[in-house]
Structure formats: C-alpha cells, structure tokens
Amino acid sequence: MVIFIKYSYEEAMKEYTNKWNLLFDDLPDDIKEYIYDNFLDRKCLMFLNKENYKKYHHQLINYIPAHHYMYYVKDITENNMGFVFTHLLDEMFKTWMKMKNISYNQKVYKNFISLIVNEFCKYNDNDTIVQIINNKFNSLNKNMRCFI
Numbered sequence: 001m002v003i004f005i006k007y008s009y010e011e012a013m014k015e016y017t018n019k020w021n022l023l024f025d026d027l028p029d030d031i032k033e034y035i036y037d038n039f040l041d042r043k044c045l046m047f048l049n050k051e052n053y054k055k056y057h058h059q060l061i062n063y064i065p066a067h068h069y070m071y072y073v074k075d076i077t078e079n080n081m082g083f084v085f086t087h088l089l090d091e092m093f094k095t096w097m098k099m100k101n102i103s104y105n106q107k108v109y110k111n112f113i114s115l116i117v118n119e120f121c122k123y124n125d126n127d128t129i130v131q132i133i134n135n136k137f138n139s140l141n142k143n144m145r146c147f148i
Helices: 008-023 029-039 048-062 066-078 082-098 114-123 127-139
Strands: 100-103 107-111
Touching: 048 082, 066 082, 066 114, 082 107, 082 114, 082 127, 100 114, 107 114, 114 127
Parallel strands: none
Antiparallel strands: 100 107
C-alpha cells in the first residue's frame, strides 16, 4: 500500500497557521485578551508581535543556558534582527562592556561588544547592528564614554 503525502510538515504547519490567524483575527478583542491571559504561555506571547516582545522579552534570558548565550547573540546579529538587538543592547550594554578579554576563534577581544562588531557583524556584512551599537555609543555623554 502506498500513501501519498500532499504536503510536507512545514507546508502543513504553514497552512494551519494561516487558517488559525484568519480565524483569530476575526475574534472580538475581549476574547483575544482572555485567550492571551489564560491559555498562552508568556514564552509564546513574546514572539507574536513587537508589543508583546517589549513586554515579555526580559523573561527570555531565563530560557537560554549560559553556555549558549554567545550563540544566541550571534544568531541575532547573523539574522539582522535589529529590533531584538536594540532591546538586548539596552538591557545588557553595561554588562557587555564589563565582560573583558573575550576569547573567540583564537582571538581575544577587549569586551563583548568588540566581539560582536569585529566578529559577528564583520563576517556577515551586517551594518544594521553596527549602526545600532554606534548610536548607543553616540547617545552616551562624554563623561560616560571615557570609561569605555
């Protein structure tokens, strides 16, 4: 007996998601809010839209093992996730600046931000993330810059 599969798993999930979104969009706002508050985990909510990401992104760090954190940041820069990186930079700037002598690919970087600019962004030609970092440095007052 031969079974023919019409869709791949990815195609089936995409079709299911599209149908769900169409149905969900038609629901009244109070019902959507009830579903958000009572049935969806905060981990899921943060990835639905920018507004939810702003509310819940601080919880994401709890789900990333410490030994994967560098790869998490690398993935954000490689995929040019400027919105996500901006929020992460605002939260972690001081911490990243205090992380000294970071070893990566047989090189030692002054701090974690130097690693991001000179390693992650350089090899991906990612000017967006570099511009976000430059804007952050430019926004610091002169007294703060001297400590960097």
